[in-house]
Structures are given as structure tokens and as C-alpha cells.
Amino acid sequence: MSGGLVYVMGPSGAGKDSLLAYARDTLAGEPIVFAHRYITRPVGHGENHIALTADEFARRSNLGLFALEWASHELRYGIGIELDAWLARGCAVVVNGSRQHLREVLARYPLAQLVHVDAAPHILAARLGARARETAEQVAARLARHAPFQVPDGVRLTSIDNSGALETAGQRFVDVLRGVAQTAGRVA
Numbered sequence: 001m002s003g004g005l006v007y008v009m010g011p012s013g014a015g016k017d018s019l020l021a022y023a024r025d026t027l028a029g030e031p032i033v034f035a036h037r038y039i040t041r042p043v044g045h046g047e048n049h050i051a052l053t054a055d056e057f058a059r060r061s062n063l064g065l066f067a068l069e070w071a072s073h074e075l076r077y078g079i080g081i082e083l084d085a086w087l088a089r090g091c092a093v094v095v096n097g098s099r100q101h102l103r104e105v106l107a108r109y110p111l112a113q114l115v116h117v118d119a120a121p122h123i124l125a126a127r128l129g130a131r132a133r134e135t136a137e138q139v140a141a142r143l144a145r146h147a148p149f150q151v152p153d154g155v156r157l158t159s160i161d162n163s164g165a166l167e168t169a170g171q172r173f174v175d176v177l178r179g180v181a182q183t184a185g186r187v188a
Contacts, residue, residue, distance in 0.1 A: 022170035
């Protein structure tokens with residue numbers, strides 16, 4: 001059996017967590033698994049994750065308990081090895097990932113379906129400011145780092161503009177996930 005990995009990424013403030021929550025609610029009961037991220041940040045901030053201390057994260061990493069892991073913005077992020085078991089059982093699995101870690105993801109999961117979520121610059125700025133996780137200077141620096149996004153040739157990529165109504169971008173995302181689940185179901 002072989003499932004399908006959907007790797008979601010995009011700049012901070014693009015609304016990835018909102019799209020994931022929308023899809024989770026819309027697709028409840030369908031054969032799609034949303035992988036939790038393990039993050040060295042306390043729970044909250046509107047993000048669905050499992051909080052770990054830096055020491056606990058390092059222990060799990062040293063034990064090989066992450067299928068994927070990366071560092072960003074002074075935090076550590078991981079996706080548990082249960083990801084491989086879910087894919088082996090033919091599940092469609094959704095991961096909230098990092099653009100900077102894409103090369104490693106494609107090396108391990110070359111058939112991953114990529115979803116890049118973005119929003120207009122003024123929307124990104126407003127959302128980052130509203131989160132109140134960073135100072136205005138940190139938000140400005142984060143937006144200044146917003147680099148053009150490129151993927152290798154032959155990789156499946158869907159781009160979703162989440163500047164408007166959540167339902168519009170959310171339905172597009174749900175359609176992508178259902179397509180991957182149907183393909184995974186035929187392969188299984």
C-alpha cells in the first residue's frame with residue numbers, strides 16, 4: 001500500500017493554519033490524516049501542535065522519532081515517524097511544513113504533492129501584526145525575507161491564494177486533498 005503526502009507551505013501570515021482547520025472540519029470522516037507538528041513553542045497562538053521543550057525535542061530527534069524536522073525562527077519543528085506508518089497503510093497525509101526544508105522532504109518523499117499558500121503582502125502584514133507574536137520590527141524583517149518560491153521541475157505543485165474569503169481558498173484546498181485521497185485509495 002502507498003498513501004499520498006500533501007506538504008503544505010507558505011509564508012507566515014498566509015493562513016495555512018486557517019486552511020488546515022477548514023479542511024479538518026470539512027473532511028471529518030474522510031480518509032485523510034492531518035499530521036501534528038511537534039514544536040518547541042507553548043501551545044496556543046491558533047496553531048494545532050504538540051509543545052515540546054528543547055531538551056525533549058532533542059531526545060526525540062536523537063532517538064530517530066521524527067520523519068521530518070527543521071529549525072526556523074529560533075524554534076524546532078518535527079513530524080513524527082507515524083507519518084511513514086500512515087503512508088504505508090495507504091492514507092493521504094497532510095503536513096504543515098517549511099519551504100526551506102523542501103529539498104529534504106522531496107529527497108525522502110519524491111512523490112509528495114506540494115501546496116503553496118500565499119496572500120497579498122498587505123494581508124500578510126496585517127495577519128502577522130494581529131498574531132502579536134512579534135514586534136513590529138520583527139514583522140517587517142519577516143516580510144522583507146519573503147523570497148520568491150521555486151520548486152524543482154516535475155514536482156506537483158498547487159498554489160493557493162488565501163487573500164480573500166477563507167471558504168474560497170479552503171474549498172480549493174479541500175479539492176486537492178480529496179484528489180490525493182482518491183489517488184491513494186486506488187493505489188492501496
